[in-house]
Amino acid sequence: xxxxYARVSKADDSQVLDLQIDALVEFGVKRENIYxxxxxxxxxxxxxxxxxxxxxxxGDTLVVWKLDRLxxxxxxxxxxxxDLNKRNIGFKVLAGEGAHIDTTTPAGKMxxxxxAAFAEFERELIRERTIAGLKAARARGRKxxxxxxxxxxxxxxxxxAMKNRDTSVSELCKELNITRATLYKYVDPQGNxxxxxxxxxxxx
Numbered sequence: 001x002x003x004x005y006a007r008v009s010k011a012d013d014s015q016v017l018d019l020q021i022d023a024l025v026e027f028g029v030k031r032e033n034i035y036x037x038x039x040x041x042x043x044x045x046x047x048x049x050x051x052x053x054x055x056x057x058x059g060d061t062l063v064v065w066k067l068d069r070l071x072x073x074x075x076x077x078x079x080x081x082x083d084l085n086k087r088n089i090g091f092k093v094l095a096g097e098g099a100h101i102d103t104t105t106p107a108g109k110m111x112x113x114x115x116a117a118f119a120e121f122e123r124e125l126i127r128e129r130t131i132a133g134l135k136a137a138r139a140r141g142r143k144x145x146x147x148x149x150x151x152x153x154x155x156x157x158x159x160x161a162m163k164n165r166d167t168s169v170s171e172l173c174k175e176l177n178i179t180r181a182t183l184y185k186y187v188d189p190q191g192n193x194x195x196x197x198x199x200x201x202x203x204x
Contacts, residue, residue: 001060004029005052007037007069020065023094029063053080061090061104068096085113149178155186155197162191 006020017036024034035052039045049070056062062084064070071077084091090104102108150158154176161167173183186197193203 001057002027002029002033002063003052003056003060004034004063005036005049005070006034006065007039007046007049009039020069023065024063027063027092027094053083056084056087056089058088059090061092063092063094065094066096067093067101149182150176150186150196150200152200155193155200158183158187158197159191159193162187162189 004021004024006017006024008017008020017038021031021034021036025031035048035055037046037048052062067077071080081091085103091101091108092104093099093101100107101111103111158172158176161172162169169180169183173180176183184194186194186200188194193201198204
């Protein structure tokens with residue numbers, strides 16, 4: 001089955017999806033199998049792209065108008081294509097610089113293997129950098145582990161906010177871009193410091 005994905009950068013109707021949809025339909029994708037987003041390519045949250053990727057099954061082919069309609073970055077694009085490869089799903093680009101990519105053909109499969117190699121290369125680089133970073137930290141006398149997510153000022157803010165009974169925990173988490181679980185690592189429901197909070201403030 002052919003599954004299509006189309007995206008324009010703005011949701012204000014100054015850009016339209018018609019050109020991409022027409023190209024996908026002409027290629028053979030049914031309109032009901034085309035997923036669309038009206039959102040910037042750099043945004044993480046693209047609901048229909050997520051739905052599109054979930055809808056794909058082994059043997060299907062994902063079709064896009066141009067390569068830049070799919071990934072929000074080269075790294076993201078490689079991750080998507082590598083995932084499609086592992087799931088035995090084809091990938092076809094209709095126009096632009098990536099128009100030669102068609103993984104349903106022998107030549108296209110070779111392109112796919114190159115993307116997979118890039119993905120593996122990226123993972124190895126991340127692994128090597130992580131190991132090197134931990135070794136450097138140990139050499140400076142620091143133990144490995146996650147850095148604290150909150151600053152001293154934010155911990156003090158948490159203390160004061162949680163002592164106010166009218167404070168909404170949900171709104172507070174949203175303001176600091178943290179989860180409830182993270183919040184309660186630093187302070188208790190009454191605003192008293194917990195282990196993480198004490199460590200950030202240098203209190204024993």
